[in-house]
Amino acid sequence: MIDNNKKKVRIMAFAIPPVPRPEHVSPEQVIDFDIYALQAENGEYQTLISRLLHARDAPNLLWTPQNGGHWIASRAAVMEEVLESPERFSSRQISVIGPMNPSPPFAPLQIDPPDHNQYRKLLGLAMSPKSIEVLGANARVLAIELIEGFKKRGECEFIGDFAAHLPIAIFMSMVNLPAEDRPELLRISELLVRNESLVATLQANQQLSAYTMQKIAERRANPGDDLISHLIRAQVGGAPMTDHTLIGMINLLLLAGLDTVASMMGFFACHLAQDVELRQQLIVDPRLIRGAVEEMLRRFPITNLARLVVADCTLAGSVLKAGEMILLPTAAAGLDEQRYDNPQDVDLQRKPCINATFGGGAHRCLGAMLARVELNIFIEEWLPRIPDFQIRPGTELHVHSGSVAAICQLPLVWGVT
Template sequence: MSQATLTPAVPKPAHIPDALVCDFDMFNDPGLLADPHERILELLRTAPAVFWTPRNGGHWVLMSHEANFTASRDTETFSSEFIPPEKLAMLKTMLPPGSPHIPIAVPINLDPPEHTKYRMPLNRVFSPKAIAALKDSIRQLAGELIDKVKADGRCEFMTAIAEPLPVQVFLKMLGLPLSRWEEYRELVREHLAASNLDPRRMMQSMMKIAASMRPTMLERRDNPQDDILSMLWKVEVDGKPTTIEDMENYGVLLFIAGLDTVMNGMGHGVRHLARNPELQAQLRANPELVGEATEELLRRYTFTVPPRILAKDVEFMGAPMKKGDKAMLYLPAADLDAREFADPERFDLNRENKVHIAFNAGPHRCLGSHLARVELQVLYEEMLARLPTFRLDPARPPKFHGGHVVGVDVLHLIWDV
């Protein structure tokens, strides 16, 4: 990739010392696109623990485990409210009457105490017990997708399995019709294409997602069933009954948080397995280790980068941050930080410290972590049980993307038939 594809660099604000600047384009860095976690390991060796980059409008990047862990719990300094609720309410009053609701992803874009009101109703929905009930159907869906390509001796893993599996799980869980899964896949693609710091396209894609769910949401309000949409109608948000706007906000968040993430986690994990036939052999012989392997894969290939906005001026770990600055919690680096994890490059099932922050820490810690773990673990189990040793197709190398979800676009696998 050439330099020309990098986003333009903005001038460095005077208060930022030269020593804290590192030119890193989190969307288009060529090294990141070539092999993401190799590049992140290199950055950890060469860049400051907290640095400022002039790319993508200029922002801070928190690299060390300590910086990420501290910032994720300090919501008074590192806010998630990119558009404060008061400003949003004002914007809404400026829209013509009858305009469709513009969904906002709650609770992820709220700070405590408001955040807590919207997060609480979701706790029950995502409890380990509620998720355990889904395990068999996830296994069945995974098995069907793998069996479809088995006789071919090859597949492009992302299109054949990693994308359809979480989409189908999501539809089933929310109680949306499974027959519409192709349409939902298309919405995922559109949403991903819009996720490039273009707020207008992003807003349009969120409105489309909400519109696609609305008829089923209304239907479940009148005829509740055993699914999440029906459950959400029964909860109270801040002591008030759920409204269709609340439902759309939740629906959009669950869509974004649940589909894009799991799919890319599968891509990173399966790539690692495909490059390590001896690990596949070990796990086939000891399937009880797949749970541990799932956790270590999450640590070794942590892939989400939650954004924050500075709510006040602060000197954070030696970095002079100003109110309104943007900061990225670069969790993929935190989980490869040698100060926290000994020999972080090594995939090690016997690691002493297993407490990674792939799901972040603090009040926004991922609500879907139980579901994500079940989806990932079941997928690895079924891949190992149903396919012989699979490897990367040497003629068609994988492709990756950067951004807030550092992920896999293309992953060609081959195996003997």
């Protein structure tokens, strides 16, 4: 399940040796689990997470010596309690590896209530239903253009040819960035979320912050109606935000917009390429697409959230100490058989319910509505044009695991008439 050779390289890069089990952790809770070294082949990332964390009689709260030692919530109910209890579990640190936490911090993601809401409101206008309707219309035009561009080839590399383009185009329209900046932004975002070297990750973060600071300076000199100009003019507590805070907020928007939706889209396409029956259902009755998106969001979560324990407390019958970290692999929540019957199945008859795919509590993803729109548009425009497609025979799919899981490459093929 874990490639030891790659794991050794990864540990050398991050230089974080395993740590001893603390006295307050029972031996039954210990699992050798490294979220940065999981090797999920053939796209089965969520299944691998479930198999590792949902073993028979496994505790609902586990502990690993990897990455400095941290807790792991393995069940949906435990994750919900953590996400809804910011007074015990802070978002100030969102990575179990200390140096991997963003600098400048991502606002409002790394700001706890009640201050969190002041910053969240500043982004509300950009994520309003009216704004998302406009963004969705633009995304649909681009989706059709991209699909028509490679449809007659009978093949594409889905991530690079489609999934990576749709979210970045939407983000760039929100903040009014020039189209020629797209390759550089894609390069930096790829380094930030896919790099296995801590040094390289920190360098990429510096590059992104330098780019963002340049754009802030440009908008101060020539303000407009875009989101960056709006944030520069905004006030929190009666004063404008500092450059440090602005950089963190814009960096968050960039990475969330570029990487998360594209990664989720990759898992959707991977499943649709293999589930012929589901494809046919959606082609025959497109009204089912919205429900299918919700069910696949439940089935294929990709984020691994983390929280800092800020006070000694009890969780799932265990004592946690202030200063410890807890990891929340949302894939384990989506495939929790204690919450869902036959969780591995994509079942269009399943009754929708709130899940952890977009987080929870005060920090529930502000862009969830926009992400849903993008995912719906992908299926609505793809299936009528390319109804019968498959993963290129002989392909071995590899998934990168980290704060966000992603299929690295997804070659698709289909017949051309």
